[in-house]
Amino acid sequence: MSSRDTGFPRTDAEHDFLRARRRQVLSRLASWLRREPDDVNITLPFDEVVEALGRESERRVGLRVIRLDSVVGSVDRGRDFDRRFRPTSARVRQRWERLALASRRGESIPPIEVYRVGDLHFVIDGHHRVSVAHALGLASIDAYVTEVRTRLGADGIRHRGDLIIKSYRRLFLERVPLSGQAAAAVLVSDPWDYAVLGEHVEAWGFRLMQDEGHLLDRQTVAARWYENEYLPVVSMLAQADLVGDRTEAEAYLWVAGERYRLMRTHRWDDEVIEALRAPSK
Template identity: 35%
Template sequence: MEARLKAVLARVRMALREDSSIMTLEDALDALGRQGVADAGRCEIPVEQVVGTVSRSADFDRGFQLVNPALADRWQQIARAVRDGADFPPVDVVRLGDMYFVRDGHHRVSVARSLGRPTIAARVQSICTTAYAMACLTIAHLPSKAAERMFLERVPLPDDVRTDLWLDEPAQWLRLADAAEAWAYRSTMAGRRLTDRDRMASQWWDREVLPVIERLRADGAVLPLRDVQAYVTALATRDRLGSLDWSPAVTAHLRP
């Protein structure tokens, strides 16, 4: 019994370490997909949105708490200097969406967080990604974001839609892409002209997804807050009913 308990606790501690581990820029870009790069110059950035690193994943956790004891003395020196009003150069970061990854200045970010500083001066390079990087992302979310990236490569939704996309399960993105392409096929067979994937994606969202959500909510259906989650929930219900249209039976199954 004692050995089993130790094994369970060890697994729990490992899970907690993985959940709090700091994300690397390389892992994030592998999942989200790299597009354009631009320099944003020097500005003040929110300290709480600095949640990743370019190369020092063994020294700090996601909250930029020090996890490498060999760096404790250096950390204390910087902390004392900051409290005494020392003027440090801006940190060097890479921005993905709402997330910042530190290239240089890890100790300064860590100290700023520990002191409750709301912002920190930074030199920022921005990288646009296919899937949007929300500040709440953790390593555990990367498989779903990678699936989202693959969905967006098939269904390239407009930028203003991408920033609010969120699904928990990677398989949901595959199902959603299949649904969008099936809608495009039916639309083409009905004589609607869809000249490219960008146009297909935009029209699918505007003419299929949003009207379905509005109709279901107006009929009293209980759906998640985000539009894409609401549509996937309704789509799964429709599929279970074996229907190809949005019949009143779908709404009935989604009512409280």
């Protein structure tokens, strides 16, 4: 029993709710003081996440014990709870306190139901149960899990704003269908750079088809661009110490644009690298 408990389960359940609400308000205030985006403290919306990542399939996993800190989103109750499933208003108080009371009395609580995307979980049913479990300091919870497989992984998603870059990356990989290590290697920080890079690869592929005199599918263009263009250029940039604090793909995109601006050519040689090095000094 916590030092703050009174020993009266109903009273303690009421206090649990008030503490959870107070922490939610303080978290909002802290975010405002730090001038963080509005979406930092909201639960991630499941539909937006799978749309950004590209839904492929799903399968029923069954009853599992999952970590509470892996439950980050909701299917349809995002406004009632924040990212840590603290209640955002008194609207949920009656049901919340009823569940807290049952938990404190040791009564059986049904498993929640969730979608799993990567290592993240999104609540279908059981938002109040997750909220109460957090408030009572639990580390895990029973859940019926349905796994959703997506085109992109869910790694790196912390808040809603991260979905933008995931969405642009998914679209880029649809236009430039790299796979395996090649797909993992081509990364940029600015979502719009994926659109620019996609246009660049498609233009490179068009020139390749003109040179060879026949059509190539997207997979072939992507593979040949990566092996014959991207890797050699990135290697030269690394040797010339021109990557800097950018990702390799960002350095490639910069130098590809500069090459055309300075040289009006698509060749790569020492003369091009030296011309590109000059403006960077």
